[in-house]
Amino acid sequence: MIPPFNDNLTRFVMERAAVRGAVVSLDAAYREILGCHAYPSGLRRLIGETLAAVCLLANSLKFQGSLILQLHGAGTLRLLVVECDASLSLRATAQWEGPITDDALLSDLAGDVRASRLVLTLDPKDGGPLYQGVVALEGTSIAALLEHYLAKSEQIESRLWLRAADGRACGLLLQRMPGATDVDAAMWGRAAAAVDAAPAAFGAADAHALLGFLFPGDDVRAFRARSPRFGCSCSRQRVAGALRLLGSAEVESILAERGRIGVDCEFCNRRYEFDPAEARALFDAPPAAVH
Numbered sequence: 001m002i003p004p005f006n007d008n009l010t011r012f013v014m015e016r017a018a019v020r021g022a023v024v025s026l027d028a029a030y031r032e033i034l035g036c037h038a039y040p041s042g043l044r045r046l047i048g049e050t051l052a053a054v055c056l057l058a059n060s061l062k063f064q065g066s067l068i069l070q071l072h073g074a075g076t077l078r079l080l081v082v083e084c085d086a087s088l089s090l091r092a093t094a095q096w097e098g099p100i101t102d103d104a105l106l107s108d109l110a111g112d113v114r115a116s117r118l119v120l121t122l123d124p125k126d127g128g129p130l131y132q133g134v135v136a137l138e139g140t141s142i143a144a145l146l147e148h149y150l151a152k153s154e155q156i157e158s159r160l161w162l163r164a165a166d167g168r169a170c171g172l173l174l175q176r177m178p179g180a181t182d183v184d185a186a187m188w189g190r191a192a193a194a195v196d197a198a199p200a201a202f203g204a205a206d207a208h209a210l211l212g213f214l215f216p217g218d219d220v221r222a223f224r225a226r227s228p229r230f231g232c233s234c235s236r237q238r239v240a241g242a243l244r245l246l247g248s249a250e251v252e253s254i255l256a257e258r259g260r261i262g263v264d265c266e267f268c269n270r271r272y273e274f275d276p277a278e279a280r281a282l283f284d285a286p287p288a289a290v291h
C-alpha cells in the first residue's frame with residue numbers, strides 16, 4: 001500500500017533518462033516544530049520551506065551525520081537554523097527582530113547581502129572534521145540559493161520546488177545526473193517544465209499520485225518512503241558541557257543573581273535546571289582514571 005502524504009519522503013528515478021529526484025511532505029513534524037515558538041506567519045513559511053529543502057538534501061547525501069543550514073541575516077531575520085540527521089530527524093529555530101509580513105521574501109528578511117550569509121555544515125557526529133560551505137545570499141528564495149549551491153559545490157544540476165502553507169511543508173528535488181545524453185537533456189527540460197507548470201500538484205494525496213500527475217506516461221520508479229520527524233538532540237549532558245565551557249566564574253555570577261541555573265533549548269524549548277550544588281559539581285575535578 002502506498003502511504004498517503006504524512007511526514008514522508010520518497011526518492012524516485014526516471015527509468016529512461018539520467019534524471020533522479022525526491023519528494024517530501026512534512027506534516028506533524030512541521031507543526032510540532034512551529035509549536036515550539038510563536039513565529040510570525042511569514043517566518044513560518046520560510047521555516048517550512050527550509051525544513052523541506054534540508055530534508056531533501058540530507059537524504060540525497062551519502063553521509064551518516066547531520067546537515068545543518070544556518071542563515072545569519074542582517075535584516076529582520078537574525079538567525080535561522082535547520083538541522084536534519086541521517087535518520088531524517090529534523091529541528092529548527094529562528095531569531096528575528098521587528099515585524100515580518102506574510103509575503104516577505106528571503107531577500108527582504110535577510111537584509112544586506114554583503115552582511116548576511118548562509119552556511120551549510122556537514123557534521124559527521126563522530127568527532128571527525130566538519131565540512132562547511134558558504135552560500136552567497138544572492139537570490140530571493142531558499143530554493144534558488146540551494147540550486148546554486150548544488151550546481152557549484154556538488155556539480156549536479158538541480159531544481160528545487162518548495163511550498164509551506166496550512167500546517168504542511170513540501171518539496172520536490174530534481175537532479176540531472178552526470179553523463180547526460182540528448183534524451184536525458186530533453187527529459188530534464190520536460191520534467192522541470194512540468195513541475196513549473198503545475199504548482200497545484202503539491203496538493204496530491206501521496207507521492208505516487210504527485211509523480212503520476214507531473215510525469216504521466218514516463219517510466220518513473222519510486223523507492224520505499226522514509227519517515228521524517230521532529231526530534232531534538234539536546235540533553236542534560238550537552239547543557240552541562242556548555243556550562244563547563246562558560247566557566248566557573250560566569251556560572252557563579254548567574255547563581256548569585258538568580259539562585260539557580262535554568263537553560264532553555266532554543267530548538268525544542270525543553271528546560272534544563274541546575275541547583276547550586278549541581279551547578280558547582282560540574283566544575284569538580286574528574287575522578288582519577290582507574291588502571
Ligand SMILES: [Zn+2]
Binds near residue numbers: 232233234266268270
Ligand atoms: Zn531541544
